[in-house]
Amino acid sequence: MSYVDEKLESFHNLCRQKGLKITPQRTEIYKALLESKEHPSAEMVFEKIRHLLPNISFDTVNRTLNTLNDMGAAFIVEGSGDVRRFDANLENHQHFKCINCKKIFDFSHKTFDNIAVPENLLGNFKVLRAVVYIEGLCKSCQEIII
Amino acid sequence: MSYVDEKLESFHNLCRQKGLKITPQRTEIYKALLESKEHPSAEMVFEKIRHLLPNISFDTVNRTLNTLNDMGAAFIVEGSGDVRRFDANLENHQHFKCINCKKIFDFSHKTFDNIAVPENLLGNFKVLRAVVYIEGLCKSCQEIII
DNA sequence: CTCTGTGCAAACACTTTGCAGCTAA
DNA sequence: TTAGCTGCAAAGTGTTTGCACAGAG
Secondary structure, eight states: OOHHHHHHHHHHHHHHHHTOOOOHHHHHHHHHHHHOSSOOOHHHHHHHHTTTSTTOOHHHHHHHHHHHHHHTSSEEOOBSSSSOOEEOOOSSOEEEEETTTOOEEEEOOGGGTTOOOOHHHHHHOEEEEEEEEEEEEOHHHHHHHO | OOHHHHHHHHHHHHHHHHTOOOOHHHHHHHHHHHHOSSOOOHHHHHHHHTTTSTTOOHHHHHHHHHHHHHHTSSEEOOBSSSSOOEEOOOSSOEEEEETTTOOEEEEOOGGGTTOOOOHHHHHHOEEEEEEEEEEEEOHHHHHHHO
């Protein structure tokens, strides 16, 4: 079974477990997100799958992406301002975001996986996600802007 | 000279340096942001200063906050989704954001200041900001949601 | 058969823009 | 005086909601 098929199967299991129905839309949206490396926005996912499901509405895409985020099958990429971007890759990895072209680049730096959350926080807060996130200019934007 | 006055003076210097005019609106908006600990949104800043400048428009507040961000006197707080929140505290510190009530709590953890950016990133990207950001539930929201 | 999900449209919330008059330098 | 700034209004952009019908379980 391929990687995507495996992921799809556990996604379907997660749906069942949460009492959510497995619809072609949900499946395609999840698959599109899984296969994309660009951390797409709702709009980008919509464009990606409208040829597969010609009748799908943008709202369904948007709503479903929120559902994926709520159920934990994907998450909204951290960032400052701008449109929501989604990521179905739950493996430990970090993001570099170009503040000019808004492209998001994955990178993986062991030290940033499971960074130690300070003790005094743990007492008062329930930590759900500790994220290291880097912002700057990507190669091509550095050249353009100077 | 008080802390706020000092900050205000260097803000005014920064304005002059960038060729931006020092207007009462700009000053009050910057001051409100500086004195606030809640990482306010444009709306929150607007509410905070409208009694000082009764004729100020929301747009000026919003526009000015963007200007502060552009000129480097403040920045947009990282997060996932939601309204833009601003911070004029440029000192090293980290944020914990409650995903339920959206409150942002500052904390300071030496290890997270100036975290070492991986070498292979530095070659390809111009790093402007490396952020550690923690998301979860604050004490009161943990109790309510359960 | 039942109950959730979808598509459509409209509403919302937040942010940006254009412009005329105003004001800091 | 003259650039840049402000206030107002309007337009944009992205996201959410309400509802009837369709479709998964």
